Amino acid sequence: MAQPTVRSERLAGLTQGMIDFHTHAIDPDLPDVGAAHAGCFPRVERTGERSAQIVLDDRPYRRIDDTCWSTAARICDMDREGIAVQVLSPIPVTLCHEQPAPGAAELARAQNDFLAAMVASAPHRFVALGAVPMQDPALAVAELTRCVTELGFVGVEIGTRIGELELTDAQFTPFFDAASSLSAVIFIHPVDRDLDPRATRLGLAFGLGMPTETAAAAAALLSAGVVQAASAARIVLAHGAGALPALLPRLDRGQHLTAAAETGGPISQAARRLWCDSLTYDDASLRLAVRRLGEDHVVLGTDYPFAAREQPAGAVLAHLEPHLRQRIGTTNACALCAGRTTRTVTVGT
Numbered sequence: 001m002a003q004p005t006v007r008s009e010r011l012a013g014l015t016q017g018m019i020d021f022h023t024h025a026i027d028p029d030l031p032d033v034g035a036a037h038a039g040c041f042p043r044v045e046r047t048g049e050r051s052a053q054i055v056l057d058d059r060p061y062r063r064i065d066d067t068c069w070s071t072a073a074r075i076c077d078m079d080r081e082g083i084a085v086q087v088l089s090p091i092p093v094t095l096c097h098e099q100p101a102p103g104a105a106e107l108a109r110a111q112n113d114f115l116a117a118m119v120a121s122a123p124h125r126f127v128a129l130g131a132v133p134m135q136d137p138a139l140a141v142a143e144l145t146r147c148v149t150e151l152g153f154v155g156v157e158i159g160t161r162i163g164e165l166e167l168t169d170a171q172f173t174p175f176f177d178a179a180s181s182l183s184a185v186i187f188i189h190p191v192d193r194d195l196d197p198r199a200t201r202l203g204l205a206f207g208l209g210m211p212t213e214t215a216a217a218a219a220a221l222l223s224a225g226v227v228q229a230a231s232a233a234r235i236v237l238a239h240g241a242g243a244l245p246a247l248l249p250r251l252d253r254g255q256h257l258t259a260a261a262e263t264g265g266p267i268s269q270a271a272r273r274l275w276c277d278s279l280t281y282d283d284a285s286l287r288l289a290v291r292r293l294g295e296d297h298v299v300l301g302t303d304y305p306f307a308a309r310e311q312p313a314g315a316v317l318a319h320l321e322p323h324l325r326q327r328i329g330t331t332n333a334c335a336l337c338a339g340r341t342t343r344t345v346t347v348g349t
């Protein structure tokens with residue numbers, strides 16, 4: 001059985017090629033959890049040898065092809081775009097944090113076993129983030145622990161809220177404590193079903209709903225001190241941290257005006273504990289994320305293999321200085337996935 005130290009050995013000394021931290025994968029033969037459990041769970045229907053579709057609420061959700069599950073197909077694309085390693089994570093809509101826990105737990109376990117098999121088929125090209133049934137914190141801690149200590153994953157992916165609950169709810173404290181104890185990565189990724197209905201009605205779910213949802217979750221975690229308390233966990237925000245980098249000065253001002261969390265120090269200072277990916281599609285936005293979170297806390301992410309992906313991988317890095325390109329493209333993800341940080345962060349006074 002793989003040990004957690006494998007994750008760092010696999011990336012140690014990597015000097016050629018980039019690491020894509022934000023990619024997704026799914027089992028084309030995903031178990032139909034909804035057939036055996038209460039709740040509404042996605043399933044996958046094969047439509048051809050190399051194609052399938054994800055079905056949600058008995059309606060087609062997304063057409064997919066074998067780049068979602070074939071390591072050979074992925075490696076072909078990776079080699080073409082200079083990606084040495086991909087970090088695999090579940091497709092967010094499969095996290096199902098709002099559904100009954102038994103089905104979500106079975107789905108998470110099946111997905112994690114599939115991701116582990118993908119990694120095992122090409123261990124020098126892939127590492128993984130697992131799924132956890134957050135709606136049952138004890139089960140989530142158990143699956144997180146299995147992911148990191150048995151499957152050799154670097155951590156897990158979670159949504160921005162758990163049903164009607166915020167991530168700051170006290171019942172999730174054991175999860176963040178466990179992630180900190182394991183020095184695990186927590187990749188926070190917005191889920192379509194959780195977005196503000198207003199953004200969805202406006203047809204702006206992707207452009208507006210996701211970045212604001214991510215910013216709201218992150219601001220709550222910072223304001224409540226969850227990020228600061230889980231000091232050894234490494235929390236990574238998808239999509240360049242969404243709207244958070246632009247909002248941090250205003251969050252500081254609001255904190256001052258309301259005299260909230262006075263003992264915790266400025267939110268913008270605590271935010272430097274967070275990480276984010278580079279998926280902004282714009283180098284000015286990426287530079288702002290670098291300025292707010294730190295040049296050692298931003299990693300390449302593309303959303304491979306979906307339509308939203310940055311193509312070619314790392315295109316947004318083209319106009320950055322060489323040292324920053326190297327950090328975001330490769331070095332920072334090595335440190336992140338190996339459980340090391342390249343600096344000491346001091347929060348509060």
Ligand SMILES: [Zn+2]
Nearest residue numbers: 022024189303
């Ligand atoms: Zn994504």
